[in-house]
Amino acid sequence: MNAPRPKRRRSRPCDLRDDVAPHVHPDAEAAVAAFNNRGADCLERGAAEDAADCFRRAASLCAPALPRSVCQGALAGLLPPSTSRSAARRVSLDASDGDPMEVDAPPPSRPASPPASTAAIPAAPPRSEYDEGLATYARPLRIDAASRADPAPVLLFNLGLLRARSGDDAAAAGCFEHALAVLRCPSRPPQEQAHETPAADQADGLAAVPLLHNLGHVHRRAHNNELARAMYARALAAAEAAPPSRAARAAAAAARNCLGVLAFRAAGTAGGAPSADGGDKVDGAAQALEMFAASLALRRGLLEEAPADDELRRDVATAMNNVGRAHYLRGEYDAALAVYVEAYRRRCAMLPRDHLDRAASAYNLGQTRHRLGHLDEALGLYREFHRIVARRLGSTHRDAAVGLKCLAQVHRDRSEYDDATRLYNDSLAAAKAALGPRHPEVAGTLNKLGNLHYERSDFASALAAYEEGLAVERTVLPRGHANIIVTLTNLAQTHGHMGDHRAALERHAEACALQTEALGPTHPKVAAALGNVARASCRLGHYDRALNAQQEALRIRRAIHGNAHADVAATLNSIGLVLFRQGRYDRAVAAFEESLRVRRRCAGERPGDVAAVLYNIATAHLERGDAARAMAGYAETLEVERASLGRDHRGRLATLRHVAGVCRGRGELDAALGHFAEVLRIEQRHGGADGPGAARALNAMGNIYLRKADTARMMECFAEATRIFALRGAAGVEDCDCDDDEDADLRITGYNFYSLALSHPECAAAA
Secondary structure (H helix, E strand, O other): OOOOOOOOOOOOOOOOOOOOOOOOOHHHHHHHHHHHHHHHHHHHOOEHHHHHHHHHHHHOOOOOOOOHHHHHHHHOOOOOOOOOOOOOOEEEEEOOOOOEEEEEOOOOOOOOOOOOOOOEOOOOOOOOOOOOOOOOOOOOOOOOHHHOOOOHHHHHHHHHHHHHHOOOHHHHHHHHHHHHHHHHOOOOOHHHHOOOOOHHHHHOHHHHHHHHHHHHHHHHHOOOHHHHHHHHHHHHHHHHHOOOOHHHHHHHHHHHHHHHHHHHHHHHOHHHOOOOOOHHHHHHHHHHHHHHHHHHHHHHHHHHHOOOOHHHHHHHHHHHHHHHHHHHHOOOHHHHHHHHHHHHHHHHHHOOOOOHHHHHHHHHHHHHHHHOOOHHHHHHHHHHHHHHHHHHHOOOOHHHHHHHHHHHHHHHHOOOHHHHHHHHHHHHHHHHHHHOOOOHHHHHHHHHHHHHHHHOOOHHHHHHHHHHHHHHHHHHOOOOOHHHHHHHHHHHHHHHHOOOHHHHHHHHHHHHHHHHHHHOOOOHHHHHHHHHHHHHHHHOOOHHHHHHHHHHHHHHHHHHHOOOOHHHHHHHHHHHHHHHHOOOHHHHHHHHHHHHHHHHHOOOOOHHHHHHHHHHHHHHHHHHOOHHHHHHHHHHHHHHHHHHHOOOOHHHHHHHHHHHHHHHHOOOHHHHHHHHHHHHHHHHHHHOOOOHHHHHHHHHHHHHHHHOOOHHHHHHHHHHHHHHHHHOOOOOEEEEOOOOOOOOOEEEEOOOHHHHHHHOHHHOOOO
16 A cells, blocks of 8 residues: 655745755654744744744754854743743754754644733734735745755744744844845855845745845834835845746735835825925825835736635735825825725725724725815714724724824814814823823824814914923924924914914024024025014014015025016015015015016916005005005906906905095095995805894994985994894994994994084984
């Protein structure tokens, strides 16, 4: 009777080579395989000590392919001080160097869950965390003793995984590098192969790919991104040089995905230290999209050949998710939405309801819908994300804080400020619990909470939130980081609204100095910061400082854009405003007119901006005493606004009110009434007949009728204005010398009361 043939190992998508001559005594091959495979089982369920003990026993049989120093380094800290020997039988063998060795038989099977005393490490199955597709080769490998393959590379690979999961990336890299050296040339020590070209990887075929991927992984975790990129590039070259096969295509897809992740992360962090033109982010996102799209195409092709392969189905969904992320980073939100919807559908169909990858897809899809203004859909998706991460990771996990912050933002965008405030505070508490009080994400939440208070005109609360956030940012971020500059600017604006213009100027000046340090004195963001300094200086009456700042901003913008650019026109207009406040009206008119010429030369000029400059020119002429040119300028301003915005647009109100006031001051009461009547019509159209804007317009018209001694129409206007103010809870009536159209109370100009009483006794005050 013939002896039964040994079972052949089932082929893996990409395994280590089995054509390398073994360095293990033939009688020990079965024991090495058994110890390694038992260790792989322990590693997959997270039993670190048990896995380390099994790998130690297997390694003791593999000398000289596994030098003692390599094994000791890989196992250091994972075994208890004295590893007890099993009481099971021992097999005495002769090692290849002639020294006797004692080998423990494989330990008996252990329970599925390790005992409480066993040191546990994260089990880290490939799909248990948010999946970017980086864990393709994260499973330990088994040895088939019947294959006669050298077990050393497999054992070193598993030791590397063990060290990587325990957080010792340096030791893990050593294991992977030694395995790569043994695989490439078993007879040469690894130090002699350290500087070989990637051509050697290609000669090894697909066998080197798992090792190169894991080397890339540990280098990436250590923030050695260039080394990580080099490892993934070598893995891609090896996959593409291998003979055509499903395994080769799968390896190429995995490598392209990993290269895409590196490019995506590099592009996504470009905002912290901006380049001169922002090109790094754009280029990185384009590279990421190219790699992700190629990976998706390969994986879709593989799935078409094996549609029931659950692993491939997950990989395709992951690749779609990554493509969506790249589109989102590039600002291509409609394209991102299309692939996110499909990725989310696939993950919902194949994953449990509380799976973290399903949460990731919900978050990404929610973020895109939020960006596109689909607030109801975004709210539901954010709620799903928060539900899953709170259940799986805990309510004080960092990602739970992120989910709460996203929910708060949607409520803020819906003007549901109480809900937004509550959720921002909940997010802040969760972030502090997860990350500690000194963390950039804590500062980011404080900044958003400050923005919410600012929008609600609660400037004291906004100031407190911004100050706390700035203290955190100064602790954890570099001096010139963009977030610090944003917070300083927010603080300056808040101080300005509170009337503390000196503090506002100090914050703007500090932000400008940091921008200059970080970006250089000729960057467009420095010009914008100089504009903020100029405006704050104006409010303090420091006109010379304001003028100097605006002129420096003009120099920067002209050097960047030339003379025909909207930013140049805006700066010229700002210079005109400073000169106007100094009373230098002739020079102000010259600056405004140059701004107008530049505006009209700009491609795609905005009529509203042209109207603003025309308005300024007219006002400067009025102050110069040239009333005719001023009124002609105001008429042109009104015509431009009417043509560009439409007859009933609210954007016309400011100009109409001002021109009406000018006409009233010049005694042109009928013209003033006509302009205020337009104001009333627009206010009633947008704010309703009982809106405060309508009441203010009626109040102003009543005062003009008072000056005209038209008592009937005066009383109609005052009565209606009083009714609206009373309806809105502001029914006070007071006499004053001014006509403040922005107040919420009825105001009556009283300089003509005596004449009115003489001509109309019914209007005389009661004694």
